[in-house]
Amino acid sequence: MNRYCLILCFLFLSFSTFAQLVSGPMLGPVELRTAKVWVEVKPGSNVLLQYWKKGSAPQSYQIIEKKTSKEDWFSPVVFDIVGLEMNTTYEYRVVVNQKQVTPPQKADGSFTTKDLWQWRKPAPDFSFLTGSCAYFNEPVFDRPGKPYGGDSSIFETMAKEKTAFMLWLGDNWYTREVDYGDKWGLWYRASHDRSSPVLQSFLKSTSHIGMWDDHDYGPNDIGSSYILKDESRKVFMNYFPNTSFGMNGQGIYSMYSYGDVDVFMLDDRWWRSTDAFKDSVNGAPNSEKTMLGKEQLHWLKNALLHSRATFKFIANGSQVLNPVSPYDKLLSCPAEYNELMDFLKEYKINGVVFLSGDRHHTEIIKVNRDGTYPLYDITSSPLTSGTHKFSGPEANNPYRILGIDEKQNYTRFSFSGERNKRKMLVEFFGIKGEKLGEWTVTENELKSPR
Structure with a gap:
């Protein structure tokens, strides 16, 4: 696949996700080794979250997937990301209703987990x-x-x-x-x-x-x-x-x-x-x-x-x-x-x-x-x-x-x-x-x- 086709594919997938998003993503509480990401999609959507350590190779991302019901009036979704490293920055991307999921080219957002300062260093500013x-x-x-x-x-x-x-x-x-x-x-x-x-x-x-x-x-x-x-x-x-x-x-x-x-x-x-x-x-x-x-x-x-x-x-x-x-x-x-x-x-x-x-x-x-x-x-x-x-x-x-x-x-x-x-x-x-x-x-x- 040439570069032109890759660009068109990326734009199509991005538009598809955008069309299914109602709002978000919104970052919830971020702790030492966990984080929450909230998003609302249209009922009946298949939504997944790709996340990876900032600076790592695109192929190293991980996925959390959720399916919403067509019977719901509204479909807010919360992703619980667990097993993270402390005091580390991660990036994430939301993907909705895509049959073929490709390595992320661009992040929707990022977060940094808390540092374990207690008993080790002064409280952070x-x-x-x-x-x-x-x-x-x-x-x-x-x-x-x-x-x-x-x-x-x-x-x-x-x-x-x-x-x-x-x-x-x-x-x-x-x-x-x-x-x-x-x-x-x-x-x-x-x-x-x-x-x-x-x-x-x-x-x-x-x-x-x-x-x-x-x-x-x-x-x-x-x-x-x-x-x-x-x-x-x-x-x-x-x-x-x-x-x-x-x-x-x-x-x-x-x-x-x-x-x-x-x-x-x-x-x-x-x-x-x-x-x-x-x-x-x-x-x-x-x-x-x-x-x-x-x-x-x-x-x-x-x-x-x-x-x-x-x-x-x-x-x-x-x-x-x-x-x-x-x-x-x-x-x-x-x-x-x-x-x-x-x-x-x-x-x-x-x-x-x-x-x-x-x-x-x-x-x-x-x-x-x-x-x-x-x-x-x-x-x-x-x-x-x-x-x-x-x-x-x-x-x-x-x-x-x-x-x-x-x-x-x-x-x-x-x-x-x-x-x-x-x-x-x-x-x-x-x-x-x-x-x-x-x-x-x-x-x-x-x-x-x-």
Whole structure:
């Protein structure tokens, strides 16, 4: 076969794969010896993943193959790549419905496995991104008037970042009235929004982990009463290749570790009471009003006690601390809030920082505590959904030490420094990567007195 024929064959095979891809590939969690790659294809497709060590001969690739059912409405697929070498870069390529598979000529993406630094060397310097509230316009189903979704090119900016992973803080897609009344609609919305062309470069640029809030769970402000929550959980598990999703078939809470950072991703919807429940009864916190639930709160306490991370992020879809917010927050469930705060202080859990989304503005809330270090709640929002101006009781929030309103934005967390002197730099960026603000804290500022 001459060179011209080889080029035509390659172009044909590439077009064939592209025609069958709905979205992706997206890189999931990458560990010391394993990695996850997610992709969505059309139902009934045969899809395989070729992967190889970067720099090795093209013939040395390995294959993982999966077949999707024609009976499925939608066909997201997760490839688990195992038995890898540590601290090694691999490349991969997705092939769909090709009768003859040839050695890869070009990679769709790459990843580098983690390094085994524990007990051997200092913790690595690294960064991760985060953000929430990603609305993709679909005019036929959107509310009349000005489109709610903003400039999606923010994802092209984020794709240029050299970072360890992206943490999606909730409202990662927005179900509409035509979506959340039936099972098919929930699947449709996740598939439709994930397939947005502007997202694709970002999906393969870094690892992705996620948690939900109300809009990617179901209707606005819904909680445990949502009648399709089991199906919503299935959808979420198929569109985010997290390491785990709750326990005993309940919720989606999980955790992710990188370097000397642990991220505890909470589920603020599965066990959540309706916001209309009273915060207190006869002057005492109402123990029946919950956001996290007994099972999840018990897991969080144990996980925090087990953690040896320098920085421990407790990530929640809703804000946790903001005393001035008139909207949903863990503080509005005072029984759970007090239980968590008392636990953190009693057991002297160091390095705790709260992360949240939801609010359509970005801010850092600081709450002082008697006899120990202050707590911070860093809210990152929105990526593309509507924005607003600080107003009402929050216009001059005395607990706010940094605020960004009326701007789409994302957040980058960076960690550096030698042992016992680690520093966290938090930077906020706009649509085109312009810096909107920054804040720094050291590990020693997040320690309980001895």
